[in-house]
Amino acid sequence: MNVVVIGTGYVGLTTAVSLAMQGHQVAGIDVDESKIIQLRQGKTPFYEPGLDEALPRVLGTGTLRFTTRLQDAAHEATVVFICVGTPSGADGSADLRFLLNAVDNLLELQEKTPAERVIAVKSTVPVGTTDYVAQQLQSFPELHVVSNPEFLREGSALRDALEPSRIVIGAETDRAFALMEQLYLGISAPRVLTTRANAEMIKYASNAFLATRISFMNELARLCDKLGTDVKTVARGMGLDSRIGPEFLQAGLGYGGSCFPKDTTALLQLAKQHEVSLTILEKVREVNLNQPEWFIRRMRDQLATLSGKRIAVLGLSFKPETDDIREAPSLKVLSLLLAEGADVAAYDPVASPSVQRIFPHVTYADTPYDACNGADAAILVTEWKECTQLDWVQVKERMSAPFLFDGRNAWPAKQLKDIGFSYTGVGRS
Template identity: 65%
Template sequence: MNVAVMGTGYVGLNTAVSLALHGHQVVGIDVDEEKVKQLKQRICPIYEPGLEEAMRSMMDQGFLRFDHTLNGEAKDAEILFICVGTPEAEDGSANLAYLFAAVEEVREAYKRKPSKRGVVIKSTVPVGTGDRVAGLLGDCKELHVISNPEFLREGSALQDALNPSRIVIGAESPEAFSLLDELYKGFAAPVVKTTRQTAELIKYASNAFLATRISFMNELARLSTVLGTNIQTVARGMGLDSRIGPEFLRAGLGYGGSCFPKDTIALLHVGKQHGVALNILEQVREVNRTQPAWCVQLISERLSGLRGKRVAVLGLAFKPDTDDIRESRSLAVLHQLLQEGAIVSAYDPISTETVKKLYPQVEYARDIYDALTDADAALLATEWKECVNLDWQKAKAAMAQPVLFDGRNAWSSDLVKQYGFSYQGVGRS
């Protein structure tokens, strides 16, 4: 099928490349002409494992092209994906300005060439947005508005797009469902067909529930620290119950990124709009907000205060295998450490230059051991492989004090203790 993907961020670009890999003719559309120029030069604007190589391959084979308008390469598209950003507005709601701008572009394209097309909203939007879009395009009789939320994890987004855990399709007509049946014919995944509003709520509910699991384990980790129990063993014992499962039971610094923080507050806003209190979700956000400060307090207690102490922070991106620092818990840690008067050195293999603009007072290291030099404590904030698999003898020799705080529970406590380190994990005695 001929497909246009409006927006070439994480969702849009991975969607475009995955559909091209499945044999569709895809045009990526972005209003940023400089970005489109970069893409046409086969330069990927985001860091995502395997994405740039796959993008170049699909461009070379003629399955993937880029343009800044629906008027050119994409004028014959049968499916129009909207994958634009819906950032958090000041009041906590989702800012839909980019989405409605894209909808207006779709309207203009339809007027120039009326034809049967599916308008697929893949952006994360409040419940009812698809119906609003359908109302705005109501006079474009052959356009079918469909909700088709994404479930991509940064760091494995391309694989998730190629092999989705499920495909959720929200539509109001048999014609709309048949368009996406044809598009996803080569995908082996369970398909959920429902209304647009239900599809939109599935997306928010999924992210809110995963965020809840994380904050629940972080609250238990605080209790575990006081009790002297091991939260990892607790998590394993819980996860073996088939009703619970092992995923997202890892205690740590909390969740970040472009989805969980934004989507949880947007869902809270939807609840308030409709007079429904989502009290559990309120507490989920509060635990996540305070978790970095709680972790820094443990370091402070171990060092008898942080003023003038050098702390090495290993990892700045919100998770490994991405350059995304949006809502990264590492940044909250940097902020708290600096407030407490610590001297902070930091290392990240990808995100250093971006963070440097936000926290110029931090000392940014060329490599991990440079960051560890003369440190009174080291904090693992992002579990990059190179941050997890250290040369412990070299690390200990570099540090002023052999004190480790494992903010992701990724280091082996038994191993580092063999090298003479003092170790503290999150909820690990």
């Protein structure tokens, strides 16, 4: 099928590449001309495993191209995906300006080159948004507006696009469902065929529930810390229950990234607009906001003071295998440490340049070992393998004092204690 993807950010580019890999003829559209030039050269604007190799490959086969002009690419398209950003507005609700601008461009396209098309909204939007888009386009009955939310995990996005856990399609006509099924014909995954509003709610509810699991474990870790129990063992015991499962039960420094913080806030704002109180989700957000501060207090208790101490911060991106620092716990950790008067050295395999623009006075090391040179303490913020699979004898030799603070419960606690480190995890006995 001929497919157009409006927006070449994280979701849009991954969607475009994955569809091109499946043999569809895909055009990626973006208003940023410099980004389009970069993409035409086969260079990705962000780090995502597998995408650097896949992009030049599909460019070479001719199944993917990029342009700044919708008119040049979409006149033959059967499916047009809207994958533009929906950032948080000043009040936390989703800012739909980019999406509505894309709709205006599609109106102009349809007036000039009328044809049957599916307009698929893949951007994460408040419930009712896709119905509103359909109303804006209702003068063109040959257009089928659907909601087709994405469930991509940063660090494994390309694999998730090629092998999705489920495909959710919200539409109002049999023809719309049929065209989307034709697009996804080669993908074996459970289908949820429903209304547009249900599809939008599935996306928000999924992210909110995963965020809830994380914050529940982080709050439970605080109690484990007081009781002398081990939240990691507790999580394992919980996860063996088939009704619960092991995913997203890891206590740590909180969630970050482009989805969970933004989507939980947007869902809370949507509920507020409809005079519904989501008290559990409000607490989820509160726990996440103050989790880094709770752990830094644990550091201060161990070290007596952070002022003048050299602290090695290992990992800066919000999770491994991505350079995304949006809402990353590391930003809060760095801010708190600097406010306490600490001398900070940080390491991350890919995200350091982005963080350096925000915190220029932090020392950025080339290796985790260099970050630990002369350190009074080290804190694990992101569980990159480069930060967890270390020669601990060498680390101890390089540090001035043996204090380790495991913000992801990913270091080998017993081994470290046997070597002579003072080890503190999140809610670990």
